[in-house]
């Protein structure tokens with residue numbers, strides 16, 4: 001019999017200590033642990049887990065593509081699944097400016113590793129709001145925005161959704177059809193009910209603007225609407241500025257609440273300001289909205305998990321009360337956010353030279369993606385691949401929504417070791433001049449041999 005702490009007490013500390021003891025004794029002496037924790041000493045060793053009923057879950061439709069890719073021994077394999085930037089050599093890229101900022105951080109001996117506040121690094125929050133809303137935004141000047149550091153884009157969406165589920169009168173969120181696969185799960189788990197609005201028209205491979213206006217027009221007043229700020233994922237199709245203006249007028253007239261997902265600022269056009277136009281239009285009218293920002297793509301900080309949630313309110317007083325409630329959402333979820341990534345971002349955004357260097361590197365990434373679009377389009381034309389492939393050039397951002405069906409995708413994976421999501425989305429950022437011919441061969445074979 002192992003010692004137990006705090007007999008008869010149910011304090012959380014005692015329970016944790018006992019769990020730790022059980023863990024330690026089970027690794028050093030399996031017999032002892034089985035005797036003491038199995039429900040019945042006679043039950044079989046195979047079935048004695050309290051989790052034996054747990055069924056295996058499916059792989060994630062996007063991140064699971066990388067899992068499959070990693071298992072493939074082929075030297076010609078190509079991962080166009082996940083939206084992650086690669087160089088012409090096919091390697092992940094750490095921006096030079098990020099290396100410089102990190103060096104500064106390492107050299108600064110005054111830096112400490114204490115907890116950040118619940119809302120994160122104050123300077124990071126301020127600079128993130130400036131980045132998306134614009135340095136001269138009246139809403140910033142009037143202190144009507146609360147910005148909290150969150151765990152990249154996903155965490156920002158989740159915190160925003162949890163806040164809305166608790167404090168907003170309408171619990172229905174409309175998401176575009178199609179959209180990033182994780183949206184439905186994030187919003188459902190936060191307690192929102194998810195509906196969709198028409199967005200993409202497969203016939204034109206463009207925006208179904210009429211369908212979008214009809215669906216938002218018939219949404220209940222006050223409903224939340226998820227909008228991709230730019231570089232819509234997975235379609236690469238964005239509304240024009242005129243169309244954004246029509247969407248804004250419709251949403252404001254019906255009191256629909258905009259929730260912007262900004263995961264690609266700078267990646268659509270190469271310009272940080274141009275890619276934030278949609279958001280800024282909605283803030284300029286004085287109305288309220290939410291915005292989730294990610295630095296995964298535009299600073300290449302994927303694994304640092306750095307992002308921000310902003311809620312634009314009517315008054316400074318409301319904004320400060322909203323922030324007090326965001327803290328109550330965050331504290332029991334992960335207490336406070338990590339310090340390293342946010343410090344890198346703050347170092348770059350605060351320093352004019354580093355900021356300028358960043359915009360140049362960002363533009364180079366966006367330009368390389370655009371050049372891949374041209375190369376792929378040329379390669380298909382050279383092969384006389386059947387079909388209209390002009391959308392490869394027209395679509396913007398990281399992805400091309402090819403129009404290939406799931407059978408054609410499976411064929412390309414099996415025969416050509418090209419990995420992509422089953423909806424036919426390819427990450428243009430994963431391509432290089434060297435791999436374009438291989439992809440073009442695969443697409444040509446898929447559309448001529450698989451229907």
Ligand code: PGU
Nearest residue numbers: 062082083152153154180233261263294296
């Ligand atoms: N929102 C959109 C529209 C996205 O495309 C992504 C990432 C996120 C939010 C979340 O990004 P964070 O990494 O949390 O900042 N989508 C990529 C990356 C892989 C994934 O699914 O998370 C993609 O390939 O779709």
